[in-house]
Amino acid sequence: MLDQYIELAKTHNQLGSFELSRETFQQAERIAKRQNADPAKLVEIKHNLADMDQIRLDMRRALRTYEEILEIMPEDERAYRAIIDLHYSQGNQLEAIKNLDKLLNLFAKHKQINKIAKLLEELVRSYPNDFGL
Incomplete structure (x- = not known):
């Protein structure tokens, strides 16, 4: 049902x-x-x-x-990514970075180094004015 x-x-x-x-x-x-x-x-x-x-x-x-x-x-990558993008779109870079840190830790925990690099490259392209990246 x-x-x-x-x-x-x-x-x-x-x-x-x-x-x-x-x-x-x-x-x-x-x-x-x-x-x-x-x-x-x-x-x-x-x-x-x-x-x-x-x-x-x-x-x-x-x-x-x-x-x-x-x-x-707690390990839903799609939700983390959406939260990061939503915080950036609302101008809340601090919360975006906090959630990015959680997602990067998740990738590191699972030894997914290539995902870390890919995500960071993507975010730098999307948010070039955020020096926290």
């Missing part, structure tokens, strides 16, 4: 029924919590909600949702 709600929400989104899509994702989230569903499913739902919030330019809500994702899955 949970998977059907997720698919229905995605279909509503593709058809441009964004409010209905959001409501359906929220219903799916409630079902996932009630069923003690796999955390990955809940994270998938929350990523979709956060993505929709970004499209609607509700950055605060998106930021909160990405932070909730990290509470569920």
